[in-house]
Amino acid sequence: MSNSVNPALATMQDIQTPAEIGLWPLAYGYWISLFVAIAVITLLIIWLRKHRKAGAVKRAALKELAMLDQNHQQFAVEVSSLLKRAAISYGSREQVAQLTGSDWYKWLNAQVKAPQDELCKLLALRFQKAQLTEDEKQALRLHAQSWLKAALPLRKVDQMSKKTSEVSQC
Known part of the structure; x- marks a missing residue:
């Protein structure tokens, strides 16, 4: 048994996988979630400051x-x-x-x-x-x-x- 290479396959190049999907640019859902989280944290900080100032x-x-x-x-x-x-x-x-x-x-x-x-x-x-x-x-x-x-x-x-x-x- 000899390893004979098929001449049609010899001219083919190796299979190349596509590039990995990166994190950037973010999808719309991530942007919305990020905006909501920043808004909630900002409002919470403002409320806490106001509450603390009122109790001073x-x-x-x-x-x-x-x-x-x-x-x-x-x-x-x-x-x-x-x-x-x-x-x-x-x-x-x-x-x-x-x-x-x-x-x-x-x-x-x-x-x-x-x-x-x-x-x-x-x-x-x-x-x-x-x-x-x-x-x-x-x-x-x-x-x-x-x-x-x-x-x-x-x-x-x-x-x-x-x-x-x-x-x-x-």
């Missing part, structure tokens, strides 16, 4: 409340001032700055779902001759902290005007 005053107020000296004679006045400054940061100065006494307490209660009657009572004691006891000061700090967490950032003004008229006084 709240975090600062909570930090300042924690740093207040409970042994200070004017502790209750400082707490009330802190609550008012935090509220002014989120609301209109004209609406919040003028509030005093029962109107202030009523407004504080209007900002939260559950009325903070104990907070109002403790804040009302700030102008008495006798200082608050240590337990009252601790309770005032805790109630102020819960108010800051629950009320800030403030809701829309038109919703609050309806709710303020319905809220009972402390």
Whole structure:
């Protein structure tokens, strides 16, 4: 047996495979998916920044409340001032700055779902001759902290005007 090569096959060249299909240019589906992913990530970053910026005053107020000296004679006045400054940061100065006494307490209660009657009572004691006891000061700090967490950032003004008229006084 001899290996005789067919003369017709001898003139044929080797079979060449086509070039590999590359990644570039991308198909339309990949471009659409890439665009949607970039848009979602961008919107998420914008939302997170906005959310973080909106909570900055709240975090600062909570930090300042924690740093207040409970042994200070004017502790209750400082707490009330802190609550008012935090509220002014989120609301209109004209609406919040003028509030005093029962109107202030009523407004504080209007900002939260559950009325903070104990907070109002403790804040009302700030102008008495006798200082608050240590337990009252601790309770005032805790109630102020819960108010800051629950009320800030403030809701829309038109919703609050309806709710303020319905809220009972402390």
